[in-house]
Amino acid sequence: MASKSKPAAKARFERHGLTDEQLVEILRIMLMHRTLEGRGFQLNRQGKIPFASAGEGHEGVQAGAAMAFQRGRDILVPYYRDLGLDLGVGLTPYEVLLSLFARKADHSGGRQFPHHYASKRLGIHTISSVLATQIPHAVGAAYALKVRGERGRAVLVTFGEGSTSEGEWHEGMNFAAVHKLPVVFLCENNEWAISTPADKQMANPNVADRAVGYGMPGVIVNGFDPVAVYAVVNEAMERARSGGGPTLVEAKCYRFLAHTTDDDDRTYRSREEVERRRRDDPVPNFERLLVERGVLTPEGAESLKKAVLAEANAATDRAEAMPYPAPADLYTHVYAGDHAPWR
């Protein structure tokens, strides 16, 4: 190329009505998400916990979507890779660490895998690890809102692109559209279902294209851009809350780490691919953006990161010191009331 390319003109920063405080809060959630996920991997490598899962690369999708969630009103039906979304709707780092350490005070009483939270206080539904099973639950919850005439409330349900191959995903989408239910389907398309790439999951690379088949809007958004995700999810949630029916949102992102601490992604994808995608890492990029646009000073960014790390460390120490469930806790909550197993 003969001519030197000019530096790109600074694109206009569209903040979609978000205040400086909200923008910084998005960054804080992204930083905490990444810190706690890293903490899970560290604790696993230290032999302190048996397992942790990874959502690095999803921070922008989740922190942006969380900003569109109305606490105390909306219902979140997440999947297991939604640590940032759970934090964004109010889960504390301490609760996250209780889950990682499988302590008695954890939301599941130490029964569930990490990041399977259930909290009526926050409006987070209980989930299993079986993919797409939560889709009909979200649709049923949205039906309950509709039949009771509770306008102004909506359900946000999330999943990866791999889940969209499941029959229950289709069934839930279809039912929601038939009944015009107040629910937003948010696909976090990270291109990998453990080792299976998206192009072996589906011939059409865009999950959102399927929306037309159900008779609902489908929107694609850059999942590395939390503000763009906020704008799209917020519009969809508003439509749902006001009786306009469901929307399918597909946020394109990438999974930077292996599926879990038990996975080795070197066996199925190249380091070059991962390094190339890392250049779009939403966490440092969003921090840089906020500093560049004067939303945050460089010093402010540093002290935010320090505060996040300090909170994560304190939560780790506090949760680690908490007791495990007792053997007798195995027997509770099988049915309502006292349950006496035969043996």
Add this chain to the structure above:
Amino acid sequence: MAVSTGSKILNNVEAVRETLYEAMKNDERTVILGEDVGARGNVFLITKDFINEFGEQRVIDTPIAEASIVGIAIGMAMEGLRPIAEIQFADFIYPAFNQIVGEAAKTRYRSNGEYTCPLVIRTPYGGGVRGALSHSVSIEALFYHVPGLKIVAPAFPADIKGLLNAAIDDPDPVLFLEHKKTYRLIKGEVPEGHYTIPIGKADVKKTGNQLTVVSYGLYVHWALDAAQQLEAEGLSVEVIDLRSIRPMDRTTILQSVEKTRKLLIIHEDNKFGGIGAEISAMVAEEALFSLDAPIRRLCAPDVPAMGYAEPLEHEYMSSPAKMAQAMREMVTF
């Protein structure tokens, strides 16, 4: 049982219908969802005209998708509705297996009691109606292994009403099995008004002292016919209707076996791994030295299903005569 003002004669299908109607009438959180439950009023007309009275928001004709019929009902239950999901025939329940076993049965446990799943899944099961491979099956053994679930299979109209009310009131998921051959065959007195029969309580339908017969569903009626034949022959048989499969009434079974010292289990489902296997094991563990004869199970053969052709269905199903013969052999052992 609550005090009621009177009673009337209903068949089994009418007992289901009346109970569902009262539940819809008495609690607006109740919704019914399933295939053809609305405009058609269910293929057995159980919910006929419900849609006109309660509206299509509470009587929901679903798409043909069993996994999500149950899955959507779970979401409704978690958010405060009292859904009654219908699987049109038990044979169609397999796509919903994961939602029932992996989700509904574990909602309370995995959320440490934070979320619950007060859900009833009703489904007609059983053979003897020329239903062939996909309209005849018994499914109870596939689900009774699962803690967190309750399973009910009443055989008499009054038991149907009391247990269906109990299932609807229950804070946990209940699989409610209705033997379709008994739907119009079996009639009986049903108390008016709301009453419940506790889930997990069996009922001694006929007392006797030489043999305990445990059964449920259609075969309770045939076992009673057979026991009457033996009565005429001077042989005394006690017939227990399990009514609930999970939890199971161990006390009633064990008390009866301690008295008669012999146990015959009769069920329509095939023998291997069936309900009879659990009852046999339980009695062997708890009352082996009270027994005067080996436990016997009279069950369907180990084949995939009853066939459509009459001789195939006949060979698969038991009969009052076959039951009477097994009883005679046990009593005279």
